[in-house]
Amino acid sequence: MSDDTDPPRRVRMRTAAAVTAAAITVTLMAALLAAGVIAVAATGAIESPEVWRRWADVGAAFGVLSSVLSGMAFVALVATLWIQYRELNLQRTELHLQRNAIERSSEELRRSADAGMRMLHFELIKMSIDDPILADVWPDPDTAGDDRRRQLLYANLVFQHMSLSMVVGGYTDEQVRELLRYLFANPIMREYWLAPASARRRIQVPGTDPWRIGRIADDVCAEYERGAGGPAS
Structure with missing residues (x-):
């Protein structure tokens, strides 16, 4: 040398x-x-x-x-x-x-490992969408039927994909907020997000990207709930 x-x-x-x-x-x-x-x-x-x-x-x-x-x-x-x-x-x-x-x-x-874990999560969600028997394994709340549960599982897949895109793209808080406002305009997306809210708060690590996006998602979802005339969750 x-x-x-x-x-x-x-x-x-x-x-x-x-x-x-x-x-x-x-x-x-x-x-x-x-x-x-x-x-x-x-x-x-x-x-x-x-x-x-x-x-x-x-x-x-x-x-x-x-x-x-x-x-x-x-x-x-x-x-x-x-x-x-x-x-x-x-x-x-x-x-x-x-x-x-x-x-x-x-x-x-760390981001590469996080992306790998999310890809595995995507595969698991897709398997549960394709097979209702596998979907029963997920600790999801009871829904009106298999079709509704498949929609919520797909909403999970969409949110995880967009969340990964925001992390990789280095989105600012305001950019994250605008994208989540677009996603949560759909009531099924809001239903997916509100269902496991308490469990999600227990497992998220403060200061991480999922925690940051989660806090903004809570705020955006609450905005829609108030706009619909209901109380913020």
Whole structure:
């Protein structure tokens, strides 16, 4: 994998380069200090003033060089700290992007799983519509007959399909409300929605998409009930 596609490796290489530069500078300073100590030891027995003047000049030169190397070491240290600061910011940004990507992936997986569960629900409803014996398994309220029950089961199928479409399409609350007003204009759709209202409220999880759509559906259905002259359920 190249450096461009491996941010952690790029961070390690840059930091290592900066640390190496600082280490080289410190090593040079240590070598200079050692050379000075050796020079002092070697000139300890010299008594000639002329020789001492020459060594004084050499010492002054070493002093200038020492100051230059000290400045270089300070610059190297500052550069190292700056590079590490930049790399830490880069790592923080990359971690933030990775976290966002994971969250988006988790949301997509959740929606995919929800769509799969709804498709299974569709199949079960269709089987109960086709076979009255299977329809008896559903805990639906008693109706006037098999035809009415088949209509309510079909209303369930229609509502689940539209609900999934709204979730996948990212509908706003107002868009959901307008679509449900269209659906609940049919009294059979309202009958389907009102029948299991208490059980539905017990099993829905607050904050989820079905819960949000369910609350709006309750409001819309209540609007129709009041408009028909009856009390809101």
